[in-house]
Structures are given as structure tokens and as C-alpha cells.
Amino acid sequence: MGNQSTPQTLFEKVWNHHVIRPQTEATPAVLYIDLHLVHEVTSPQAFSLLRERGLKVRRPDQTLGTMDHSTPTTPRNNLGIIPVLDMQASAQLDQFTKNCNDFGIPMYSLGTENQGIVHVIGPEQGFTQPGMTIVCGDSHTSTHGAFGALAFGIGTSEVGHVLATQTLLQYKPKTMAVRVNGTLADGVVAKDIILAVIAKIGVGGGTGHVFEYMGSAIRGLSMEGRMTICNMSIEGGARAGMVAPDETTFEWVNGRPYAPKGADFDKAVEFWRTLPSDEGAQFDSEVILNADELIPMITYGTNPGMGMPINGRVPDPDKQATVAERMAMDKALTYMGLQPNEALLGKKVDVVFLGSCTNSRISDLRLAAKMLDGQKVADSVRMMVVPGSQQVKKQAEAEGLDEIFKAAGAEWREAGCSMCIAMNGDQLAPGQYAVSTSNRNFEGRQGKGGRTFLASPLTAAATAINGHITDPRTMYVPEMA
């Protein structure tokens, strides 16, 4: 058992709190799971397994379902219902409803007041809290690590394990400290930090690790900025990314529907204050970034590691170190229709997508709305604004943000994953270029043949106005963030 005086990392503390059986030579550790989030796409086969074996869901009271991936984001009909026209998606959603009903799991169905992207609603409702273990059949579960929870994506077999036993078999991962020192300049935001981190370490750089983001630039971020960063940990290969909880965290959690109340909240905060990594705690590796030097980032290729400063030039495949890297970059540039040494600033785009579990929260929408207020989306551009949840949508409408977007000529849509995963009717046409605030620029991710540039909500809004890729710092916005 651990020596009391050995300094521990945030990750180790949360891990140790949840170990039911420690890891041995022969077996992985058995971890207790505090919260299991489920959605329609990665759960059906797990529920089938439970039925085949005659098992029940062990803790429906620690499980929550929502519809998000295959749901349309098109307007409601005159009955207030969002019609699902895709027969296969409709059948999948019906099956999900039946699964949650049969097994007693609370579920937010399409269009209801708390429905939304699974990684937006967890924190929004106060389910996500510091020190918890949270899993979901979705790789962006890393988002919840922003609260100092250990949160990671699992496969469908593991969804079955957690449904049936509330536990998971896991080997203890390594830790990597991601230090972001300094202060962000005007017009540079959380998304730019994480794109810079991934550009630096590569898409496999964090494999086998849990990240802990630290340093003054991370401390200075809002919870929503921290969620954006933790969300994309998986794009650097890490299953989880965490930020130590602090006053910003406690304030954000306080008062949310499912957060502890009154004396229970005070007691919880007392515990949460013990979670940050101890002075002298050791990490297996470290990466350091200086926020002072950061400018808005954009990707040029077909994985999130292929990113660069927005005023940069597309790299030359011939200058890559290995044959494999050369081939990968060549393939990426061919797919993207880009030339080596080409500048991306000024590149025309067809679509701007503001949404996804990375950047669809109220502060993301506020940021873009500030840029778009009184402006017009270029005629050549289709801009989609997709709030992360029905609650975000409601809040944005209360603040009049929807009116700003609509007046600018953008589409104001219902909540869901939308064009981040393009399995719900929202997609690019082959060959189209998009600036997207989502998390993946993989080939075909936003529609077969579609070409994605990942960037921040500010860059997305500036690009929408000009119709071509634009450095948001060149557009005047008071208090740009």
C-alpha cells in the first residue's frame, strides 16, 4: 500500500480511490465507476449481451443516457418534434429508448429539455464532479477530466462490463505533465492551446498516458476552456486528460441540478481540495508550451496532429524525416487538395461549422456571436451553428445570440453531434472545404470527400465573414477573450 509521504499526482489519487482490486502480474486493476454515460450508437450491442446472459444493469442510478450522435439537428415541426427521417437512425433511437426503459436507466430523448451531446450535458447538469471516475462509449469522454475527474472512452464490450458490474478492468496508465506557462494573447483561445499541444506531440504522442494539464495559462482558463482542452486529449493519443480542481471548478459546479447542495457541497469541496497533485509528484514524461508565443492554430492535414500557426505554410512532404511520414503527408495533402508551402490564410472555404463536444458550449457561442454581431456570413459560405445541448440553446436564445447568428445568415440548429461525425444528415459534400470547431479532420469525418480545417470558434467566425481562412486577430472585436 502507498507510503503516506510519497507525493501523488491528481491521477494517482483518483485512481487509488477507485481501485477495488489492485493490478497484479496476472490481472489488471478492477476500478469502480462512479458515472456511466451511454448514447445510442455504441451501446446497442452491449444491451444485447446483457439480454443474452440474463443480466441486469447493476446501477441504473449511476447511469445516464442521452441521444446525440445519430440525431438530426434540423428544425422542429409544428408539433414541436424533431423529425428523424433516416430509417436506420430512427430504428437505432427506438432501440435506445427501449434499452433504457427496459433496464431502468434515466434518458434524455431527442428534443427534450436536457438532451444534448453527452459531454456537454454531464457537466451542465452537475453529474460531472471532481475526483470521480466517468466512462462512456465515446473517446471524447476525456472532456470531463477538466473537473479533475478520471474520465475516458471505452469500447462496447466495456460498456457491457460497466452496465453489468459498475466496474472496469484497467492497466494503470503512465502520466504526462502538459505545462502551459504564460498568458494567452488577445484572440488566442483554449482550442489554440490544444491544437498546438497535439501538433507538438503528434497523434500518437500520448498513447498509454493520462495527461495532466497545468501551468498559468490552464489556471487562467474558464471551465469551458478546460473542457475544450481535455476533450482533445484523445487526439494526442491519451485516453484521459485532467485539470486539477480549483475555485473556478467549485464555482462552476455549485448550484447545478445534480451537484451536492448546502453542507454536502461544502463537504465535497473539502474533499476536492485534496485532489491536486502534491508538490514533488512525479510524472513519467513532460511537455512544455509557452502560451505567450501562441497564435491562432489551424490544421492542414487529415489528422489533428497536422496543425500549424494560422499564418504558417503547409509543410513539404519531401522534407519529412522518414518514408512513412512522407507518404502519410503526401496522402494527406492530396486528399486536402493542398500544395506544399501553400499559405492557408485567404483559402476559400464552403462551410463553417460551429459545434461539437469540443466547442459548442455557451462561451463558444458567445465568442463567435461577438465576432458576427452586425456582420454577414459571406454569400459563398454555409455557416451552421449547433448548440451542444438544449440548455445551451435555451441560454443562447435568452441572450439573443440566435438572433445575431440568424441575422448574419448562419443556420441556428437543434442540439447534437451534427457535422462533427456526419452520421445524422449534417455533412460536407465531396471536395468541400470547411473550417470546423470540432475535433477530427480525418478523411471523410465530416462527410465523404469533405476537407476539414480544425480551428477555434473565433477563427471559424472570422472565416465565415470573409469567406476565406482568416486570422481572427485581424478582425476588431471588443474584449475578444
Added chain:
Amino acid sequence: MEKINKISGRIAPLAINDIDTDQIIPARFLKTTNKQGLGQQCFFDWRYEADGSDKADFILNKPEYQDASVLIAGNNFGCGSSREHAPWALMGMGWQAVVSTEFADIFRSNSLKNGLLPIIVDEETHRQLMSLAEEDPTTEVSINLEDQHLILPDGRKVEFPIDGFSKYCLLNGVDQLGYLLGLEDEVASYEASHDKRVETTA
């Protein structure tokens, strides 16, 4: 689950780094509620023309690789989404093992739970296998899970890592859920001694 110990088969090359699970099985095919038919959709956008015919220049479509069952893939195979549809699709297409220098964590974990062997080898062995696969599509390798050996055509044995628990489950054809279900008392005792953190049904 079927027991797995020895596999032997022809190898096929897919010399691309960072192949993500969206390439292995595009998201639009995830609207299914079972595992059937995913093999036909594996590598769909690389594999088929818009009219549904095979793309002639996609290497796995070449006639000489049709009997292969061991895929030699570039570094960091299976990155991106957690979809377990990726190993289901690969197995549906006929692959029994994938050899690479590194696998993404979730893909690797998902594969091991389904009997698709993720075989990690050093760069030199990887380079050799890739060349062999490209030069002679009749090249066969064998895999001995119990000994953790990948056996090359010249008889050389290359050891590969696999965690002891996954290995035990694969060799004995048992799945990991059975083990967890046997821990009910320990789980109940953990719950009794820890405050519940959140109540979704409240």
C-alpha cells in the same frame, strides 16, 4: 468466444501511419444495432468507387491479397474514435491479426476483447514484413499466442507483448465479463464503504 492459440496466414501490406477508426469503419455505418455486415463496409471509402465497384488502386483489393489474414499496418493503427465496430469490421473482412509498431489504446483493448490480435513488433521487423508483403503476396507468417511468438517465413521468432489476462482469456476462450461478475462481493463491499458520488435517478 472461440479459443485462439495458433494462427497462420498470408500477409498484406497497408503502409500508412495513423490509420484512424473512421477509415476502418466510417461513422455513417454505425447506425446498426448489431455486428453483422460490417466486414463489407471495412475501409469503405478507400475500398470502393462511388458506383460500388472496387477501387483498383487500393492495395487490399488486389487479387493477390484476397487470401491474406494478417494485416501489416503503419504505426499507431486504430487511433481516433472508441468504436468497437472497428475490430468487428476488420474481423468481418477476414483479418485475424494486425501487425504494427504501435496501436492506439482503445483500439487495442477492443481488439483483444474480440479475438483480433494486435501484434506489436520493433521497427526493423515491421520494415521487413512490409517489404515481404509488398514483394511476395504468398508470404505466410504464423503466430503462437501461448509463446507470444510471431514466426517469420525464415523461421525467425519475434516475441510480442500481450498482457497476461488478455492472453489467458484468448487462449481459454473466456470473456472478461465473467471475471468481473465473480467479484460481486468485493464491489458491494466497496460501495458500502464509499459514499455514492452522484444519483442520476434522483
